[in-house]
Amino acid sequence: MRTGSAEPWELRRDRLLGAAYEAVVSSVVITGEPGAGKTTLLSQFARTLLMRGFEVCWGVVDRSAATNRLAVVSSTPARDLTGSRRRRSLSTEYLATLAENTAKPLAIVVDDVHLLTPGAQTAVSELIHRLPATVRFLLAGQFGAVECIGDLRMMRETTVLGTRELRFRRHEVEQLFRDVYAEPLSKAEVHEVAWRTEGWIAAIHTFHSITAGRSGADRLRVLPTLASADGPLREFLAAKVMASLTDDVRSLLVGSSPLPVLHPTVCDQLLDRRDSDAVLRWLAGRNFFITRLDSPAAGYRVPPLVRSYLQAELTELIGTEGFSDRCRQVGRLLAESGLAGAEPESSGSASEPDAGMRRASAVELQAEPAAGEPRPDAWRRVAAAHGNLDRGRLAAALADYDAALAELPEGPARRACMVERQLVHAWASPDPVRTPLVDEHWARMLREALRERPARVAELADAADTADGGHALVGGVAELLCGNQERARVRLDRASRSATPVIRQLAQLLRTAIDRSVQPPGRGPTDPVAEPAPTEPLWLCRLDRAARALSGDAELLERAERLALECAETGDRWGALLARLAVVIGRGAAGQLRHRSLLSCIEEAMALGAGVIAAWARVALARDAAQRGRPEAARLRVEADAAAASVGIPLGMVVPASTKPLTPPSAAWSARSPAVSIRCFGRYELSSGGQPLRWQALRPRVRSVLRLISLRAGHDVPVETLHEAFWPQVSVESARRNVHVAVSMIRSILEPGRDRAQRSMLERRGDAYHLTLPRGSDHDVQRFGAAMAAWRRQRTSGPAAAVGPLRAAVAAYTGELLPEDGAAEWLVEQRRSLRAEAVTAATALAAALSLLSEQDGVVEAAQHALRIDRFHDPAWRLLIEGYERAGDSAAARRARTEYTEMLIDLGIDPID
Numbered sequence: 047m048r049t050g051s052a053e054p055w056e057l058r059r060d061r062l063l064g065a066a067y068e069a070v071v072s073s074v075v076i077t078g079e080p081g082a083g084k085t086t087l088l089s090q091f092a093r094t095l096l097m098r099g100f101e102v103c104w105g106v107v108d109r110s111a112a113t114n115r116l117a118v119v120s121s122t123p124a125r126d127l128t129g130s131r132r133r134r135s136l137s138t139e140y141l142a143t144l145a146e147n148t149a150k151p152l153a154i155v156v157d158d159v160h161l162l163t164p165g166a167q168t169a170v171s172e173l174i175h176r177l178p179a180t181v182r183f184l185l186a187g188q189f190g191a192v193e194c195i196g197d198l199r200m201m202r203e204t205t206v207l208g209t210r211e212l213r214f215r216r217h218e219v220e221q222l223f224r225d226v227y228a229e230p231l232s233k234a235e236v237h238e239v240a241w242r243t244e245g246w247i248a249a250i251h252t253f254h255s256i257t258a259g260r261s262g263a264d265r266l267r268v269l270p271t272l273a274s275a276d277g278p279l280r281e282f283l284a285a286k287v288m289a290s291l292t293d294d295v296r297s298l299l300v301g302s303s304p305l306p307v308l309h310p311t312v313c314d315q316l317l318d319r320r321d322s323d324a325v326l327r328w329l330a331g332r333n334f335f336i337t338r339l340d341s342p343a344a345g346y347r348v349p350p351l352v353r354s355y356l357q358a359e360l361t362e363l364i365g366t367e368g369f370s371d372r373c374r375q376v377g378r379l380l381a382e383s384g385l386a387g388a389e390p391e392s393s394g395s396a397s398e399p400d401a402g403m404r405r406a407s408a409v410e411l412q413a414e415p416a417a418g419e420p421r422p423d424a425w426r427r428v429a430a431a432h433g434n435l436d437r438g439r440l441a442a443a444l445a446d447y448d449a450a451l452a453e454l455p456e457g458p459a460r461r462a463c464m465v466e467r468q469l470v471h472a473w474a475s476p477d478p479v480r481t482p483l484v485d486e487h488w489a490r491m492l493r494e495a496l497r498e499r500p501a502r503v504a505e506l507a508d509a510a511d512t513a514d515g516g517h518a519l520v521g522g523v524a525e526l527l528c529g530n531q532e533r534a535r536v537r538l539d540r541a542s543r544s545a546t547p548v549i550r551q552l553a554q555l556l557r558t559a560i561d562r563s564v565q566p567p568g569r570g571p572t573d574p575v576a577e578p579a580p581t582e583p584l585w586l587c588r589l590d591r592a593a594r595a596l597s598g599d600a601e602l603l604e605r606a607e608r609l610a611l612e613c614a615e616t617g618d619r620w621g622a623l624l625a626r627l628a629v630v631i632g633r634g635a636a637g638q639l640r641h642r643s644l645l646s647c648i649e650e651a652m653a654l655g656a657g658v659i660a661a662w663a664r665v666a667l668a669r670d671a672a673q674r675g676r677p678e679a680a681r682l683r684v685e686a687d688a689a690a691a692s693v694g695i696p697l698g699m700v701v702p703a704s705t706k707p708l709t710p711p712s713a714a715w716s717a718r719s720p721a722v723s724i725r726c727f728g729r730y731e732l733s734s735g736g737q738p739l740r741w742q743a744l745r746p747r748v749r750s751v752l753r754l755i756s757l758r759a760g761h762d763v764p765v766e767t768l769h770e771a772f773w774p775q776v777s778v779e780s781a782r783r784n785v786h787v788a789v790s791m792i793r794s795i796l797e798p799g800r801d802r803a804q805r806s807m808l809e810r811r812g813d814a815y816h817l818t819l820p821r822g823s824d825h826d827v828q829r830f831g832a833a834m835a836a837w838r839r840q841r842t843s844g845p846a847a848a849v850g851p852l853r854a855a856v857a858a859y860t861g862e863l864l865p866e867d868g869a870a871e872w873l874v875e876q877r878r879s880l881r882a883e884a885v886t887a888a889t890a891l892a893a894a895l896s897l898l899s900e901q902d903g904v905v906e907a908a909q910h911a912l913r914i915d916r917f918h919d920p921a922w923r924l925l926i927e928g929y930e931r932a933g934d935s936a937a938a939r940r941a942r943t944e945y946t947e948m949l950i951d952l953g954i955d956p957i958d
Contacts, residue, residue: 057218057221057222057225057226058090059083059087059090059218061215061218062087062207062211062212063090063091063094073182073183073184073185073198073202073203073204073205074091074182074183074184074185074204074205074206074207075185075186075190075195075198075199075204075205075206075207076088076184076185076186076187076207076212077186077187077188077189077190077195077206077207077208077209077333078188078207078208078209078212078333079188079209079246079333079334079335080188080248080282080286080287081246081247081248081249081282081286082209082212082213082246082247082248083212083247083248084157084186084187084188084212085157085158085186086247087186087207087212088155088157088184088186091155091184092104092153092155092184095153095182095184099150099151100150100151100152100153100182101150101151101152101153102153102155103152103153103154103155104155104156105154105155105156105157105170151180151181151182152177152180152181152182153181153182153183153184154173154177154181154182154183154184155183155184155185156170156183156184156185156186156194157186157187158186158187158188159185159186159187159192159194159195160187160188160189160192160332161187162192162194164193164775165775167192167193167194168193168775168776170185170194171193171194171197174194174197174198174201174202175197175201175745179202183198183202185198188332188333189331189332189333190206190208191331191332196746197745197746200745200746201745209333210452212247213244213245213246214240214245214246214247214250215240215245216236216237216240218245219231219236219239219240219245219250220236222250223236223239223254227254227258229254229258229259231262232262235262235265235266238266238269239253239269242269242270242272242350242351243269243272243351244349244350244351246349246351248279248282249272249273249279249351252272252278252279252282253265253268253269253272255278256268256278270354271354272351272354273351273352273354273355273358279351279355280355280358283352283355287334287335287352288359291334294325295325295328295329297317298313298317298319298322298325298326299329299348299356300356300359300360300363301316301317301360301372302316302317302322303348303353303356303357303359303360304357304360304369304372304373304376305376305380307339307345307346307347308322308326308336308345308346308347308348309345309346309383310322310323310326310345310346311323311383312345312376312379312380312383313326315379316372316375316376316379320951326338326345326346329346330346335348335349335352336348339445339448357369360372427446427447427449427450427453428446428447428450428463430446431443431444431446431447431450431466431467431470434446435470435585436584436585437584437585437616437617437618438584438585438588438613438616438617438618438619438620438621439616439617439618440470440473440474440619440620441474441617442617443470443474444467444470444471444474447463447466447467447470448467450463451463451464451467465484465487468484468490469484469487469489469490472484472489472490472493473489473493473620475655476652476653476654476655477497477655478493478497478655486510487516488507488516488517488519488520488549489516491503491506491507491510491517491520492519492520492523495520495523495524495527495658496523496527496655496656496657496658496659497655497656497657497658497693498657498658498692498693498694499693499694500523500524500525500527500528500658500694500695501524501528501694501695502694503520503524504520504521504524504525504528507520507521507524508521515540515541515542515543515544515545515546515549515550515553516541516544516546516549518537518538518540518541518544518553519537519538519541519544519549519552519553519556521537522534522535522536522537522538522540522541522553522556522557523556525537526556526560527658527662527695528695529695531560534556534560535557535560538553538554538556538557538560539553539557541553542554542557548586551586552586552589555586555589555590555593556593558593559593559596585618585620585621588609588613588618588621588625589621589624591605591606591609591625592606592609592610592621592624592625592627592628593628594606594628595625595628595629595631595632596628596631596632597632598632598633599632602632603629603632603633606625606628606629606632607625607629609621609625610622610625610626610629613625619650619654620654622650623647623650623651623654623656623659626643626646626647626650627647627659627663629643630643630644630647630663630666631666634666634670639666639670641667641670641671641902642902644663644666644667645667645902645906647659647660647663648660648663648664649909651663657689657692657693658693658695660689660693661686661689661690661692661693661695662695664682664685664686664689664690665686665689665690667682667686668682668683668685668686677898677900678900678902678903680850681849681850681853681903684853684854684857685853685857688857692860722734722796722807722819722820722823722824723736723823723824723825724756724759724819724823724824724825724826724827725826725860726753726756726757726825726826726827726863726864727826727827727830727858727859727860727861727862727863728860728861728862728865729861729865729866730753730756730864730866732752732756732795734796739795739796740795741795743795744791744792744795745791747772747788748788748791748792749866750771750772750867750870751768751772751785751788751789751792752792752795753864753866753867754767754768754771754872754873755792755808755815755817756817757827757863757864757873757876758817759817759818759819759825759828760816760817760818760819760825760828761816762811762812762814762815762816763814763815763816763817764813764814765781765782765785765813765814765815766813767872768781768785768788768815769781769782769785770872771870771871771872772784772788773785785815789808789815792808793806793808796808807819807820826858826860827863827880829854829858830855830858830859830880830883830884833851833852833854833855833858833887834851834855834883834886834887836850836851836854837851837852837855837887837890841890845893845894845895845897845898846894846898848890848891848894849891849894849895849898852887852888852890852891852894853891855883855884855887855891856884856887856888856891856907856910859880859883859884859887859914862877862881863876863877863880863881864877881914881915882915884914885911885914885915885918885921888907888908888910888911888914888921889907889908889911889918889920889921889924891903891907892904892907892908892911892921892924892925892928893920893924895907896924896927896928896931899931901928901931901932902932904924904925904927904928904931905925905928905929905932905937907924908921908922908924908925908928909925912925916948917948917951917952922941922944922945922948925941926938926941926942926945929941
């Protein structure tokens, strides 16, 4: 393959050029921190395309203009890419004409897209949307959260090369010094340079520039002080990184530099601030040398060179003694926070890595692997990940996988490690992202069945059934979650004959658990499954111990309770949840269902993203309350019905034929699928006749238009409103044309088979559009508003009359309004208003239930209010009162402590 030559001062990145073009992709996005070599790599891509016969147009920012307008340069020879060229204004018409009239394929290259003004970004996005699919785009910028990159990834097949891909591997470092710098390094020197710089080309080039001509020993002595001593790299970091940050952000980075890992809570305590988490998230999202680790407790990592520079800045600011005092303060805070393994650096030297890292380096240098082979440490990390996974410690396993991936070269081993990592991430995240690499893996599908729509997962599992029995296992679990025990048995029987031990053991365990759950209390199945062998994973052994409690045997229940505590203490959240559920179900079979324990399971299931488990737990609560004739039975029925509908559990299977429907016919939730269902709280969803509509296929901006119109269903939405919200930079005529195109696309999604002669749900009314929902439709925002209006009408009739509408309002508000649209101006005020209304509803519900002496409901409603607004004082008082009146003094003390901490966070003296 011809990849184009590199300039004399460059190393040709064949690894990256080949990875992109072997996949025959149409476009490339390059993102990375300053000094990562983005522009150099972009030039190499452009030269490669030129040699392959492309017409290359290079977009540049015209900084001489009052606003950063974008200009375009016609195709030039590779050697002139960085020279002065005649510029033309960037326009869709010009490039479309060029694409149509030239015999060559067209490529558009734009560097520093993160610096483009909104108008220039919109211009690039319009090119992406309107030019033919044969046109290739090459975009580079510091971070990917910009409009044109998002549109490119949505609209065209794209290869994304990020910070990790840009880092130089050891064989590239060796080649760079040998072929480009003409100063070859020994294996040990290559290893040390690659390790110290972490493959960051700006640091590697700086190291070469200040050590050229020196001996190997002299060179290596420079590495530890490369960023802390006065010199080119320190000047680069000061000019390219720190100068672009505000004083507040710089003070956080410099002041917290003694921390080996930046924990937001520790940074807040160390520097007496409250916004560390938000600032660190912002820095990580914009590739300012801050990397967020997967576990929330793990914090953020700063590369050693950058950290060394920040520590040198701090030492200049507060002196050597002050730096030593800061290190001691960090040590105390880490000890008090219980962050094991996160010790501060020795105060003796701000620039020398700790002794543990030096020892690890020495060990690795004794058996240096060949170029392209993984370090021994990579295999140790994979083994550690497997050990943590075996114990259910998913966050720790993810950290180990990330460390291993940083050392593994491209190849089958890295791919296998990536698959395992993504599967673990799916179980560790409450809302996992779908990725093609593992979407059809049985473990990923099993996770999805616990999250939502198990009936749909069962269909997908049947379609993807494989010989190993994994998808049969998924189908069995999904059918069980739909209430189809007989269908579940058939699939689990098939999976129990799998040749894969874990699949076989899981299927046998679940098959026996079904039998245990239908036996009389105290009796187990006649043919119990054998206990897992000691060689089986610990999580499987724990699951077996938990499942045995389903029989209701007192001794097994006690063992499962101890198991739940053991799992919670060791960080196995899934194990703890399943063990506690087994105890609750086992006791419930004997008529001893504990509502508070089940409510706790519901809260943990929602935190883990197991919405189907939480929904079934609510169904169990509703059934038990109805059987006991408890006063809250009607409310629990409504909540159970709503929970089941929200995760796609078939209502006919949830409600036994011998009982009344959980939702009365007149209630807002109907057992029949509404004509159209719109969900705006928590996340946007749109369905018709019970089937999700494919609105995600729309362009990003059109999706936003759809969400605005959906939110205001039943009301006119003026064209002017859509113009100002989504196309403020274009003329009125262009905006009207854009709105017309967007509405046409939305209609094709809402009513795909509609005859043009028929009236549309989304109709034009004068200079506005109006979405009319058919009879029987459901709109969660409107349902919430109706419930609040009903409460205000009945609030003078006493607490009993207020409870029903308030419960309906609390159940309807399932999260922030349209989180997909971020801080859009057209949304912010309504989101704030509805959020305040939701807090009012939950607090009023807690107060009403307190007057009715329903203390469990008081605690749940108050907690709901505080999840929405942690600083709502009345909800704190009701929560503490609810615990005290329920006799739970320990919980009351914890709540009082948290309330005091909240007041301190607000700067209020708790004594007052």
